[in-house]
Amino acid sequence: MSRGPARWKSSDIAWSGERRPYDLFREFLFSFVVILVLVVGLSVLFSSPDPPPVTFQQWAEQGTKDFAATTLSEIDGTSLSATYGPPYQSTAQNGSTQALGPISPETWLGNAFPVAIPVDPYQDFVATPLSLQGDADVKAALDVWSKASADQQTKWAQSYYDAIGKGTAKDGVLTVTTSAAKTGPLDTIVQAQLAFARSGGLDAALLYTNSPRADGYGTWYSNDQTFAMLYFGDSGEGGGGTACISPGDPLPADGDCWFYNQSVANVAPRNAGYLAGGTWGIMNEVGNWPGAWWLFPYTSWYQWGYGATGASGDLYVMVMTVLFALPFIFLPWIPGLRDIPKATRVYKLMWSDYYQGLRERR
Amino acid sequence: MSARDEVRRAEEDVREAAHELRTGNWTEDSRHYAEKYWPYDRMLPADEPVYVRKAFYLFGSLAMMSFLMLIATGAILVFKGPLWTHSSSAGDLFASLHYWSVQCFFFCIFVHFGSSFFTAAWRGGRGFTWLFGTMTFFTAVLTGLTGYLLTSNYEAQWIGQQGKDAFNSFGFGWLLNVMSMDQVFGWHVVLLPLGVAAFLALHLLWVRRHGVVPPFPPEGFSFEGAPEPDGPTRAEASSRPVGQDAADGAEGAS
Numbered sequence: 001m002s003r004g005p006a007r008w009k010s011s012d013i014a015w016s017g018e019r020r021p022y023d024l025f026r027e028f029l030f031s032f033v034v035i036l037v038l039v040v041g042l043s044v045l046f047s048s049p050d051p052p053p054v055t056f057q058q059w060a061e062q063g064t065k066d067f068a069a070t071t072l073s074e075i076d077g078t079s080l081s082a083t084y085g086p087p088y089q090s091t092a093q094n095g096s097t098q099a100l101g102p103i104s105p106e107t108w109l110g111n112a113f114p115v116a117i118p119v120d121p122y123q124d125f126v127a128t129p130l131s132l133q134g135d136a137d138v139k140a141a142l143d144v145w146s147k148a149s150a151d152q153q154t155k156w157a158q159s160y161y162d163a164i165g166k167g168t169a170k171d172g173v174l175t176v177t178t179s180a181a182k183t184g185p186l187d188t189i190v191q192a193q194l195a196f197a198r199s200g201g202l203d204a205a206l207l208y209t210n211s212p213r214a215d216g217y218g219t220w221y222s223n224d225q226t227f228a229m230l231y232f233g234d235s236g237e238g239g240g241g242t243a244c245i246s247p248g249d250p251l252p253a254d255g256d257c258w259f260y261n262q263s264v265a266n267v268a269p270r271n272a273g274y275l276a277g278g279t280w281g282i283m284n285e286v287g288n289w290p291g292a293w294w295l296f297p298y299t300s301w302y303q304w305g306y307g308a309t310g311a312s313g314d315l316y317v318m319v320m321t322v323l324f325a326l327p328f329i330f331l332p333w334i335p336g337l338r339d340i341p342k343a344t345r346v347y348k349l350m351w352s353d354y355y356q357g358l359r360e361r362r
Numbered sequence: 363m364s365a366r367d368e369v370r371r372a373e374e375d376v377r378e379a380a381h382e383l384r385t386g387n388w389t390e391d392s393r394h395y396a397e398k399y400w401p402y403d404r405m406l407p408a409d410e411p412v413y414v415r416k417a418f419y420l421f422g423s424l425a426m427m428s429f430l431m432l433i434a435t436g437a438i439l440v441f442k443g444p445l446w447t448h449s450s451s452a453g454d455l456f457a458s459l460h461y462w463s464v465q466c467f468f469f470c471i472f473v474h475f476g477s478s479f480f481t482a483a484w485r486g487g488r489g490f491t492w493l494f495g496t497m498t499f500f501t502a503v504l505t506g507l508t509g510y511l512l513t514s515n516y517e518a519q520w521i522g523q524q525g526k527d528a529f530n531s532f533g534f535g536w537l538l539n540v541m542s543m544d545q546v547f548g549w550h551v552v553l554l555p556l557g558v559a560a561f562l563a564l565h566l567l568w569v570r571r572h573g574v575v576p577p578f579p580p581e582g583f584s585f586e587g588a589p590e591p592d593g594p595t596r597a598e599a600s601s602r603p604v605g606q607d608a609a610d611g612a613e614g615a616s
Binding site: 019039113277298325 | 409412416423424426427431455463468479481482484496503507514515519520526527530532535541543544576
């Protein structure tokens with residue numbers, strides 16, 4: 001075949017009818033100017049959201065009892081993070097994985113690989129950060145706790161949950177009535193953790209101890225927030241507590257379910273409003289900005305049916321998203337679906353001037 | 363010889379010629395392939411079919427320009443690091459430019475999807491053009507999501523905290539820990555934008571390869587797009603029975 005102008009199969013060719021002059025580069029320049037003006041204009045007029053992050057210091061001060069109860073759940077191993085399962089613990093240790101019938105990628109991967117992101121909430125969130133301070137009393141209390149029998153730990157923990165419930169909190173200080181006989185070392189540990197959080201030290205310590213180096217030294221360069229995020233997520237019994245409110249409800253006076261209520265409370269400086277899952281969640285944004293509306297093919301499944309209430313709702317949502325994405329991607333090869341546009345006849349409107357021209361010529 | 367026979371013969375000529383050109387030299391064969399499907403006059407056209415004159419055709423290039431804005435503003439944000447946006451008004455401005463570029467990008471993509479759907483733009487062997495476009499979108503959604511994680515503010519905390527369960531449930535948590543900025547940074551700045559750029563490039567190549575989809579043949583006309591260079595005249599083509607249009611109905615990419 002000779003070099004030169006290419007020849008075309010019938011399916012390759014767009015059109016051999018009438019053509020009109022066109023300048024690709026001019027279209028590019030025009031499009032670029034349109035976008036540039038739009039983006040600069042919108043940025044100058046509306047800026048963009050930047051709500052400050054929550055901190056353990058704020059949690060300790062504003063939701064003192066919630067922080068104490070959550071810390072206790074990390075210590076006695078009943079928190080959401082402590083019972084999560086893969087990828088934070090092995091399936092043998094915690095089997096609480098999401099599954100739809102036989103479908104459970106979390107279990108499969110948990111069985112197939114070593115723990116991907118090892119998390120031991122008592123050690124990682126409480127004992128190791130507190131040990132950094134070198135306080136002898138705290139160290140002794142941690143030793144007493146770790147050497148106690150499981151039965152003893154459960155009894156101490158139950159007594160201390162009761163004590164927190166009956167206790168009072170003011171300006172980040174928790175006042176509880178306890179005795180060493182009833183709660184063992186727990187008051188010492190929890191009060192130390194509370195004081196550490198109030199000082200701002202816990203925020204830094206959780207980063208410093210995250211992703212420990214193989215040689216045992218602290219990870220000074222860490223920018224891994226896994227421990228801190230999981231700790232926050234255990235607030236208000238992992239978001240399932242009775243004090244966790246819905247949008248529009250008043251905030252609990254004692255700051256219970258503190259982390260989750262930040263997402264529905266419309267108060268400064270975050271004005272988070274409607275970030276919870278049942279209100280389109282992460283598709284929304286703080287304040288009045290448009291948010292990640294383009295996530296709707298995914299977040300819409302959280303709004304009704306099993307995705308809104310099911311124990312394996314997250315897996316269901318992901319499966320449904322993929323199930324609906326596949327026919328969208330392969331639409332051109334699916335009889336019936338690919339014929340919808342022709343049936344709707346919207347194209348007649350879109351190419352109205354072209355069809356008009358044809359009619360006039362005929 | 364009928365017009366249809368001429369078309370068939372022209373197609374056979376092309377197939378035969380392509381077969382002859384298989385030299386066994388990968389470089390040369392690849393060049394011949396590219397020369398066949400992407401000659402300069404298709405890559406940089408100076409004319410378009412007469413029906414390409416509506417505003418909705420512009421949204422593809424508007425989306426592409428939004429992507430270029432994202433790359434440009436994103437590069438400046440990378441120079442100064444993700445915390446710059448909280449500490450200076452210049453950082454805040456570039457975060458806003460990046461943010462509104464995302465909004466424009468997805469808005470244009472959705473309009474582009476709408477017009478491509480209602481014109482059934484996958485007809486005539488343009489299936490892969492659609493497929494690469496949808497893959498560009500889904501990769502861009504992941505890029506946008508990881509961008510929110512990089513904002514290092516309350517939204518990043520909330521989305522990381524909430525998003526981890528979906529990622530873990532589907533097994534993605536083993537690949538990307540959305541609560542670790544150490545990991546998210548590389549994904550958002552390098553890996554995912556490369557994916558978007560790659561799918562976008564393939565999408566554009568296939569747009570240029572097959573051209574803009576012609577309108578559905580109107581009643582009484584059956585064939586507007588004839589094979590070059592020896593196809594039937596419009597008069598001949600329009601005398602063929604309705605339903606024989608090679609450009610009507612998806613055939614998959616050739």
